[in-house]
Amino acid sequence: MSSTPRIAIDAMGGDVGPAVKIAGAALARKHDSDVRFLLYGDEAEMQPEIDRHANLRGAVEIHHTTEAIASSEKPSQAIRRAKGTSMGMAINAVKNGEADAAMSGGNTGALMAIAKLALRTMPGIxxxxxxxxxxxxxxxxxxxxxxxxxxxxxxxxxxxxxxxxxxxxxxxxxxxxxxxxxxxxxxxxxxxxxxxxxxxxxxxxxxxxxxxxxxxxxxxxxxxxxxxxxxxxxxxxxxxxxxxxxxxxxxxxxxxxxxxxxxxxxxxxxxxxxxxxxxxxxxxxxxxNGAVFLGLNGLVVKSHGGASEKGVANAISVAASMVRNDITRRIAEDLDNFQAHTFNGGAE
The missing domain is CATH 3.40.718.10 (Isopropylmalate Dehydrogenase)
Structure with missing residues (x-):
């Protein structure tokens, strides 16, 4: 359980640009000053927006890429080029232990496909x-x-x-x-x-x-x-x-x-x-705002593509709460309990 959640944000995904994601991150930090961010997107677009928010200084890592998953892309297409995209990089940060959760407002089908391939499903799911x-x-x-x-x-x-x-x-x-x-x-x-x-x-x-x-x-x-x-x-x-x-x-x-x-x-x-x-x-x-993909070996939160900065902040809050409460461990314990009773025919 982490008291300082690290949230990887796909700043390029969704119907609006990085400005709203960054403003949402700043708003989230007004309510939760311990949360930290890894931002994936075009540095030239992101840096001026980050500079607008004093409370993001020292709380943000920028990871540059100009590649983004389009809303019209099929999941199979997205998977093939995920590695260099803002969405794929954010999810891989969770896979590699660099972030505790990823958040994206991008293509839902692509997000699920990339997350499932990178993080895999939990045992029993x-x-x-x-x-x-x-x-x-x-x-x-x-x-x-x-x-x-x-x-x-x-x-x-x-x-x-x-x-x-x-x-x-x-x-x-x-x-x-x-x-x-x-x-x-x-x-x-x-x-x-x-x-x-x-x-x-x-x-x-x-x-x-x-x-x-x-x-x-x-x-x-x-x-x-x-x-x-x-x-x-x-x-x-x-x-x-x-x-x-x-x-x-x-x-x-x-x-x-x-x-x-x-x-x-x-x-x-x-x-x-x-x-x-x-x-x-x-x-x-x-x-x-803030739907969660449950059942993966890592946390991924889906934001509405057109969410406002308040909506982005709410999705970040959901992600931080899931990290602090170790939702993956809780699900694993319940699944183990269910399987133990199932295989033992309900015997204690």
């Missing part, structure tokens, strides 16, 4: 999963995975995701036994695919795990706050995530248009401004 925090009406954000790394998953994959998601929830929220559910088309035991039913049966029998398995949940219940971890395949998870984000934007735009519709509405807006500000904070994706 067949496939890594992309996990993120979603806002809810409860006391904690919802941990949800997989959000796009694996379009098809079998029962064993889903069980492994549940183990990793529970460890993530315990790490970020301090919940001793997170409530875990599988995303399904209904809550009845007879509904869903064979893979979902089989995974549910395996999780019901695994009472020794540090989680409470509570069966199935539906997509319209994700924000209610009655579950801590929701597990699904990457295809369904990505659709659910994009739908939730789109709904949040729809509600925000609908309210904005409604308050502009008349003088009375504008007066109502003035009275409602404190409540609307709270709503904006709750729905702003920058406040929940």
């Amino acid at each position: 067949d496939r890594p999963a992309l996990s993120a925090l979603l806002p809810t009406l409860g006391d904690h954000d919802l941990v949800m995975l997989d959000l796009g790394a694996n379009t098809e998953c079998d029962a064993q994959n889903l069980v492994q995701f549940a183990v990793m998601g529970a460890a993530y929830s315990r790490t970020v929220h301090g919940i001793h036994r997170p409530r875990v559910k599988l995303l399904n088309i209904g809550t009845e035991e007879l509904k869903g695919t064979d893979e979902l039913k089989e995974a549910a049966a395996m999780l019901r029998d695994a009472e020794f795990l540090k989680m409470q398995f509570n069966g199935f949940t539906e997509g319209d219940k994700l924000s209610r706050g009655d579950v801590d971890v929701v597990v699904t395949d990457g295809f369904s998870g990505n659709i659910a995530l994009k739908t939730a984000e789109g709904t949040a934007r729809f509600v925000t735009d609908l309210l904005r248009n409604a308050f502009k519709s008349s003088l009375r509405s504008k007066a109502g807006f003035a009275l409602s401004r404190p409540a609307l500000k709270l709503l904006k904070v709750h729905l702003d994706p920058n406040n929940h």
Whole structure:
């Protein structure tokens, strides 16, 4: 467990240039002065931006490259030329022990492919999963995975995701036994695919795990706050995530248009401004930025490609928290526990 996390940042990846990544790093250090950065990108672009932030002096290493992975590149193409790119160099810094975690806002498919090839999956994990925090009406954000790394998953994959998601929830929220559910088309035991039913049966029998398995949940219940971890395949998870984000934007735009519709509405807006500000904070994706690839022998955090400096700072905070809480070790311990019980037929 490191008290001074070293975060390798792909400064060239994403929809915006290095300036936002560097401003986000400076903002992160205002809240966490111990974090350090390795920046990978064009030094000519990065150095002037670094000079703008006094609190980055002595906290940044620059690693020059003008090569970046494009958002349109296929993972197979990205892998072939990863070595000299800002994304590949950031991930290799984790592999070589130079950094504790890597962060990129670049091409998600390429990031997963390069990270999986360089870091490999942990023992007991067949496939890594992309996990993120979603806002809810409860006391904690919802941990949800997989959000796009694996379009098809079998029962064993889903069980492994549940183990990793529970460890993530315990790490970020301090919940001793997170409530875990599988995303399904209904809550009845007879509904869903064979893979979902089989995974549910395996999780019901695994009472020794540090989680409470509570069966199935539906997509319209994700924000209610009655579950801590929701597990699904990457295809369904990505659709659910994009739908939730789109709904949040729809509600925000609908309210904005409604308050502009008349003088009375504008007066109502003035009275409602404190409540609307709270709503904006709750729905702003920058406040929940930072998805984690779980199941690798090293930490990799995915930032939104168009994240603001606040969003980048939040992703850095997620990475630093994962480093300090040694999430990889926690997952490994839970997997060892699960496998020991499985091979021993549940015997103590």
